[in-house]
Every structure is written in C-alpha cells, then in structure tokens.
Amino acid sequence: MAGTTNAFEMAQRQFDHVADLLKLDPQVREILRWPLREFHFRIPVRMDDGTIKVFQGFRVQHNDARGPNKGGIRFHPSETIDTVRALATWMTWKCAVVDIPLGGGKGGVVVDPATMSTGEKERLVRGWVQQMWKNIGPRKDVPAPDVGTTPQMMGWMMDEFSKLQGDYTPGVITGKPVGGGGSLGRTEATGFGVIYTVREAMKHLGMDSSKCTAALQGFGNVSQYAAIGFVEMLKGKVVCVSCWDREDKVSYTFTKMDGVDPRFLMSITDQYGTIDKAKAKAAGYVIEDGEAWISKEVDVLIPAALEGQVNADTVKKISSKVRIIAEGANGPTTPEADEVIKERGIFMVPDFLCNAGGVTVSYFEGVQNDMNFYWSKEEVLSKLDEKMTVAFQGVLDMALKEKVYMRDAAYMVSIARVVKAMQLRGWI
Numbered sequence: 001m002a003g004t005t006n007a008f009e010m011a012q013r014q015f016d017h018v019a020d021l022l023k024l025d026p027q028v029r030e031i032l033r034w035p036l037r038e039f040h041f042r043i044p045v046r047m048d049d050g051t052i053k054v055f056q057g058f059r060v061q062h063n064d065a066r067g068p069n070k071g072g073i074r075f076h077p078s079e080t081i082d083t084v085r086a087l088a089t090w091m092t093w094k095c096a097v098v099d100i101p102l103g104g105g106k107g108g109v110v111v112d113p114a115t116m117s118t119g120e121k122e123r124l125v126r127g128w129v130q131q132m133w134k135n136i137g138p139r140k141d142v143p144a145p146d147v148g149t150t151p152q153m154m155g156w157m158m159d160e161f162s163k164l165q166g167d168y169t170p171g172v173i174t175g176k177p178v179g180g181g182g183s184l185g186r187t188e189a190t191g192f193g194v195i196y197t198v199r200e201a202m203k204h205l206g207m208d209s210s211k212c213t214a215a216l217q218g219f220g221n222v223s224q225y226a227a228i229g230f231v232e233m234l235k236g237k238v239v240c241v242s243c244w245d246r247e248d249k250v251s252y253t254f255t256k257m258d259g260v261d262p263r264f265l266m267s268i269t270d271q272y273g274t275i276d277k278a279k280a281k282a283a284g285y286v287i288e289d290g291e292a293w294i295s296k297e298v299d300v301l302i303p304a305a306l307e308g309q310v311n312a313d314t315v316k317k318i319s320s321k322v323r324i325i326a327e328g329a330n331g332p333t334t335p336e337a338d339e340v341i342k343e344r345g346i347f348m349v350p351d352f353l354c355n356a357g358g359v360t361v362s363y364f365e366g367v368q369n370d371m372n373f374y375w376s377k378e379e380v381l382s383k384l385d386e387k388m389t390v391a392f393q394g395v396l397d398m399a400l401k402e403k404v405y406m407r408d409a410a411y412m413v414s415i416a417r418v419v420k421a422m423q424l425r426g427w428i
C-alpha cells in the first residue's frame, strides 16, 4: 500500500458518498460497505536453503450476488488486509460496470516475489491454493493475476487445484498462460481496455488523439500495454513512463519529449517492471525523479502503478494542459485529490471502469474454458472493445443525466446492478 492512504477507507468513502446521493436503504448499504467473507491464513514454504518461511495470505470475497467472486491475487511486501478489502470491493463494482456475471474478490500475500527463486515462488503459490481450494472454484471464486503475480503462477495454481480436486479444472483461475488454458489477449487486455476508454473520452471531448500526449506512471503489465495502445492505436505520443527501481529503492521517470518507444522500453525492462537505466540513457532517455510524470504538460495522465499516487500533495502538480485522467491502477486517486480534479474540470475515467479490460478478458477466458473452444486474439480484442465502449457510454450517459462526476456515475451504474441482483435473489 502506497504512503499512508488506507485504500479500504477510500473505497468506503467513495461508496458512502454515492450511497448518500442515491439515498440508499441503510440495510443495503450495510451489506455493500463490507466484504461478505474473508480468509486469513499462513503459508509455510520450504525455501531453497532448507529453512521454512511462513507467509501471510488473504482472500476477500466482497459480494457474489451477480456471480462467482472474481479478482486477482497481489504479491507485494506492503500488502495489508485493508488493501485487499478495497481491491475486492472495487472488483464488485468493476464486474458490474462492464456487466459481466461475476462478483468481487481479491487475494494477497505479504511477500516481495523478486526476492524468491522460481522454485520458492511455485511452492508459495501452490501453498496458497492448498489453504484456499475448498473456497475457490469456477462457480465460487475465480482468482487471477495482479501486481507481482504472473501467468506462470496462475498455471501452477490451476494445476494444484486440479490435483486436489481430482479433475482438470481450468476455469478455477484466469490469466493462465496461452496453451495452458489461457486466453489470447489477456496480457494486453487491461492496458488496451484503458486505451479504448481514453479513445471514447477523447471522442466525447472532441480531441484529436493523433495530436495528443500522455504521461504514465508504472511500467508493469497495465502501463506497458496502455503505452503501446496510446502510440499504436491512437497514434498519440507518450512522453514518459515511470517505474520503481528495485536496486535504488526509488522510482524514476523515463522521459523522451519526442515520444518514448514502449516496445523498446519493454525490451530493457525486467519481469518486475524495472527499466535498465544505462540502456535507456544510451538510447536518449532523460531520467528524472519518480514524481516527474505527474507534472508533465500532457493531455492525458495515466496512473498505472499503485493506490494513492494522485493525492492531496501530488494533485497540485498536475499541469493545466491535462484534460483526461485515465486510472489504469486500482485506487490511484484519493478522495481529497478527486475534489481538486472535479473543481478543475479534468475528465476522469475512474479505475473500475478504465481498467476493467483485464477482468473482462478473464471472463472470456472462463467462457472459453467452459466451452473447451478457444477464440482468436482478434475475436477476443474486438469483443473487449465492444464491452468497454458500451460500459464507457453507460457511465457517461449517467454522468450527463445526473450531472455527476464520472466516478460517481460509475458507482451509480454498478450499485444499481448489484442491488438488483440481490433483490432478484431475495437477499434484500
């Protein structure tokens, strides 16, 4: 968890604000403010040197009125139960806003995966499944990757579950490697989904994307494909990306005002998103401090790292040129910063709409697993584009109709769908 922001307090404040606007029944509110179920467990792992290390694991199932809980598993040294609660809650709203029949869940382990060998990581993820297998499954709860976890880890988890269950069960987990039950397009899905929503926001604002610039925070899975999409689909220019440097333990911004080449930067980035500084410098990139991305004079800001990055302090640095903030990350903007962004009239594409591409293709992956029939990448991405475009339009229509901020409009759409499912099931 970034800084001192408590992500779950943030998620509850966002929800309470909209619940007030909607005059939501207090009993319904009480159900939706908290996760329905939480699992806290310890995972003993035999390390390569023969010792045993015990890791703290979590799984939170926020609400499954619309379908099985769904959401990634994050491996991060600063993971907390409140971060996982927030991320699980946002998953409920995310699946509802893109109208896929799934609920909200999230998992985590307090660990820095970069400090572990491949064998240790495999034993850790298998240990996670050994603790949770009775409470996950294609019709219960379907995990996926998030920060610090990879398709290979999802493959190991699927294998462990299948062994314990005694049946090949690819649908227990998504984000698996292609060829091992995974879907084509899942790797690109979240970043490309971000760009589909940016494209729609630009259409709404009458902006010509080929004349637009963007600055991105983070250079992991989401940011890499958002950068590629901005350059290759929108024909715009990305002037910088920032990343966390594992050796120096600080973040840096890699800037090239005539346009970064995301595919080149990917080729010099390690598996955890750290860009090789020497190679970047040799290719003409200027290396600035980690917060430089937020003060760039660009049309679009895409925070795609962790929570709480656009906050009361950093929001002041946003240039007057910025017209769109597209939240690739979950929870990057604090409620204090939201107030400033609202006042300044910057168009917000809120996280659980903006980054819903990942879970949407995860849903497609589950559908393909159920059918045991796999689609082409073109088919996956065109279905994704359609889902994201329809979802964006639904939220924009709500924002215009109710004259509310885009984040509030997204909550209104999602809350209505979840409440309806709870009513139809007789929960309320």
Ligand SMILES: NC(=O)C1=CN([C@@H]2O[C@H](COP(=O)(O)OP(=O)(O)OC[C@H]3O[C@@H](n4cnc5c(N)ncnc54)[C@H](OP(=O)(O)O)[C@@H]3O)[C@@H](O)[C@H]2O)C=CC1
Pocket: 145, 146, 147, 148, 149, 190, 217, 218, 219, 220, 221, 222, 223, 242, 243, 244, 245, 246, 251, 252, 272, 273, 274, 290, 304, 305, 306, 307, 328, 329, 330, 331, 355, 356, 358, 359
């Ligand atoms: N992957 C997915 O499908 C989805 C992810 N998301 C969200 O998107 C965000 C990014 O996830 P994802 O790309 O998958 O994760 P990754 O682990 O692939 O990438 C996250 C990147 O952000 C970097 N980072 C961390 N802190 C900072 C910082 N202060 N400044 C700059 N960079 C930083 C990380 O560096 P390091 O690893 O070195 O710490 C890493 O490179 C998260 O909020 C995640 O929950 C949302 C929807 C779906």
Ligand SMILES: O=C(O)CCC(=O)C(=O)O
Pocket: 070, 071, 072, 073, 094, 142, 143, 144, 145, 146, 174, 175, 330, 355, 356, 358, 359, 360, 362
């Ligand atoms: O693909 C998924 O199921 C979940 C992705 C995720 O964790 C997220 O959207 O935050």
